[in-house]
Amino acid sequence: MKKILAIVISVVIFASLCSVASFAADETAVATSSNVTATDPTETGDAGTGIVFATNREGIDVINSWEKFGYPDDIGAAYYLSSTSGFDPSDPDKKPTETIEYIVYVVKGASDERKAELVALFGGENVELRECSMSKNTQSEYVAKMEKSFGEYTYLIYPTASLGGLRIDIYYPEENDETIRNIVAKDFADAEDIVKFNSGVNPADLDGDPETKTIGAITIVSKNNTALLWLVIVPAVLALAVGAVLIARVRARRLALSNGETVDMTRPAVSKKQVEQGVKDSELSPSDKVYENIEKEL
Amino acid sequence: MAEKEFDLKFAAMLTGDKAAFTDVYNEIKKPVFTVICRVVSDRDKAEDVMQDLFLRLLRHGVSSPVQNPRAYIFKMAHNMALDEVKKKESDELSDEMSDGTDIAEVSCARLDIESALSQLPLNEREAVSLHLTAGLKFREIAKMKRVPLGTVLSRYNSAIKKLRRML
Numbered sequence: 001m002k003k004i005l006a007i008v009i010s011v012v013i014f015a016s017l018c019s020v021a022s023f024a025a026d027e028t029a030v031a032t033s034s035n036v037t038a039t040d041p042t043e044t045g046d047a048g049t050g051i052v053f054a055t056n057r058e059g060i061d062v063i064n065s066w067e068k069f070g071y072p073d074d075i076g077a078a079y080y081l082s083s084t085s086g087f088d089p090s091d092p093d094k095k096p097t098e099t100i101e102y103i104v105y106v107v108k109g110a111s112d113e114r115k116a117e118l119v120a121l122f123g124g125e126n127v128e129l130r131e132c133s134m135s136k137n138t139q140s141e142y143v144a145k146m147e148k149s150f151g152e153y154t155y156l157i158y159p160t161a162s163l164g165g166l167r168i169d170i171y172y173p174e175e176n177d178e179t180i181r182n183i184v185a186k187d188f189a190d191a192e193d194i195v196k197f198n199s200g201v202n203p204a205d206l207d208g209d210p211e212t213k214t215i216g217a218i219t220i221v222s223k224n225n226t227a228l229l230w231l232v233i234v235p236a237v238l239a240l241a242v243g244a245v246l247i248a249r250v251r252a253r254r255l256a257l258s259n260g261e262t263v264d265m266t267r268p269a270v271s272k273k274q275v276e277q278g279v280k281d282s283e284l285s286p287s288d289k290v291y292e293n294i295e296k297e298l
Numbered sequence: 299m300a301e302k303e304f305d306l307k308f309a310a311m312l313t314g315d316k317a318a319f320t321d322v323y324n325e326i327k328k329p330v331f332t333v334i335c336r337v338v339s340d341r342d343k344a345e346d347v348m349q350d351l352f353l354r355l356l357r358h359g360v361s362s363p364v365q366n367p368r369a370y371i372f373k374m375a376h377n378m379a380l381d382e383v384k385k386k387e388s389d390e391l392s393d394e395m396s397d398g399t400d401i402a403e404v405s406c407a408r409l410d411i412e413s414a415l416s417q418l419p420l421n422e423r424e425a426v427s428l429h430l431t432a433g434l435k436f437r438e439i440a441k442m443k444r445v446p447l448g449t450v451l452s453r454y455n456s457a458i459k460k461l462r463r464m465l
Contacts, residue, residue: 178452185447189437197455270465272458278465279430282411283328284335290345291323294352298316 051084054100056123074114076105076132076139076166105132105166132166134194139166142191146170149187153180171198299325301368308367312359319356326368329431330375336415336427337379343386347378354378372432373442376424383420414464422457425450 063078071078081101088094102122106115108131119127139159146168147154158169168191170180184195270278299307304325310318330351335344351374364370415423424443428434436454440447 178448181448181452182446183448185440185449185451189447197451270462272462275458275461275465276430278411279415279426279461282332283431284332284341284344284412285328286331286345286348290349291327293349294319294323294356295316297349297353298356 052095052097054082054098056100056102056125056127059100059102059122059127062121071136073135073137074107074110076107076135078105079103099126101126101128103128103130105130107131107135108133134166136166139168139194142168142188142194146188149183150180153183156180168195169198170195305367308364308371312355314356319352323352326371329433330371332431333372333427334375334379336412336423336431337376337420338382339416343382344379347375347382351375351378369432369434369438372428372434376428376432376442411461411465414461417464418457418460422453422460425454426457426461429454 060080063080066072066075066078079102081103082098084096084098086094086096104118104122104127106118106129110131115129118129143157143159146157150157156171158171159166170184181197184191184197188195299321304322307318307321307325311322327348331344331348334347334351335341338344338347351371355371355374360370415426418426421443425439428439428442429436434442436447436450440450443450
C-alpha cells in the first residue's frame with residue numbers, strides 16, 4: 001500500500017511540476033491525431049511577429065484532413081510535435097525558430113513505395129514512420145461493434161492510442177467479469193490480438209473527460225528559460241528519487257523453477273509476463289524408465 | 299522440431315516406425331509429462347499415464363484423421379490424466395492433490411512454481427498448463443473442456459492473479 005501511495009504521489013508531483021514547466025517554456029506544443037493543439041500562423045496572426053515558421057507545416061493539414069475525413073486504411077495514428085526555440089528578450093532582432101516533427105504509425109507490411117509516399121506527404125523532413133499492428137479504422141470498427149454488443153457496459157471500452165500503437169482496452173470491475181468476458185468470447189473471438197483486458201476501472205471514468213484522456217499529451221520542454229526550469233526540474237527529480245527509494249525497499253524474492261534453476265526477484269510483485277514465462281520454463285522430465293518400458297512392451 | 303516435421307514423424311510413428319516414435323517422444327516428453335503431473339500430482343502415476351498414452355497411440359493409432367498431432371497428444375494426455383484422478387478420487391490421492399505435497403514440497407522454504415500451481419483449483423491449473431505448457435489456444439481448451447471461451451479466459455486470468463500473489 002505504501003509503495004502504491006509513493007508511486008502515485010511521485011507521479012502526481014512530477015506530472016504537475018512538468019506541466020508548470022511547460023508554461024515556463026516560451027512555446028511548445030504536441031499534437032496528436034485526435035487532439036491537434038499546435039498553432040497555425042495564419043489563424044493566430046503570428047506571421048507578423050517575427051517567428052521563423054517550420055517549412056514542413058503541410059503535414060499538419062494532412063493530419064487535420066485525416067481527422068476530418070477519415071484515416072487511410074493503412075494508418076494507425078499520426079502525431080506532430082511542435083516547438084519553438086531561440087527566443088531572446090534581450091535581442092529583439094533574433095527570431096525564434098519553429099521546428100515540427102511527425103510520427104506516423106503505418107500498419108505492418110507497408111511497401112517501401114508507400115512509406116516514401118508518406119514521408120513526402122509530410123514534407124519530407126523530420127518524419128518518423130513507426131509500424132503498428134492495427135489501423136485506426138480497424139480499431140474504430142471493433143469499437144463500434146463492441147459498443148453494440150456491450151449494451152449497458154459500453155463504458156468499459158477504452159480505445160487507446162499511444163506512442164506504442166493502437167489497441168482496445170476493456171476494463172472489467174470484478175462484478176462484470178463473467179458478463180464481459182462472455183460477450184467478448186461470443187462476439188469477438190477473433191480479436192485476441194487487439195483487445196487487452198484490464199482489471200479495474202476505466203481511467204476515462206475517473207475524471208469524466210474521456211476525450212482528453214484517450215490520447216495523453218506529451219510535454220516537450222523548450223530550451224529557453226532554462227534557469228527557471230531548473231527550479232522546477234530539481235524538485236521533480238527529488239520527488240521521483242523518493243518514490244524510487246520507497247519502491248526499492250522490497251524484500252528480495254527467489255523464484256525457483258522445477259528444473260533446479262532459480263531466479264532472483266527484486267521487484268515487489270511478479271508481473272503477469274514473468275509468471276507466464278516461469279510456468280512455460282518449468283517443465284518436469286519423466287524418468288528413462290518410461291521410454292524403456294514402452295520399448296519393452298512393443 | 300518444426301511443426302510440419304513433427305506431423306510427419308507422428309504419422310510415421312502410427313505406422314510402427316520406431317525411430318519416428320523416439321523422435322516424437324523426445325520432442326514432446328517434457329511438456330506432456332508436465333501437463334500430466336499437474337493433473338495427477340503424483341510422479342509415479344504420471345509416468346504410468348505417460349507410458350499408457352504412448353502405448354495406446356502405438357498400438358491402436360487414432361480413430362480419425364488428426365489435424366494437429368501435437369495438440370492431439372496433449373488433449374489425450376490430459377484426458378487420461380483426468381481419468382487417473384477420477385479412479386483415485388475416493389482415496390488419499392485427493393488429499394495429496396489439494397496440497398500438492400507429492401509433486402512439489404510446499405513445506406520447502408523456497409517458492410516453487412510447481413508448488414504454487416498445485417495449490418490452484420484443478421480447472422485453473424488446467425487452463426494455465428494447457429495454454430502455457432501445451433501451447434493450446436484458449437479456443438482449443440474451451441472446445442476440449444466443453445466450456446465457453448470466456449470461462450477458460452476467466453479461469454486463466456484468475457490463476458495468473460493467484461500465482462502472482464503466491465510468487
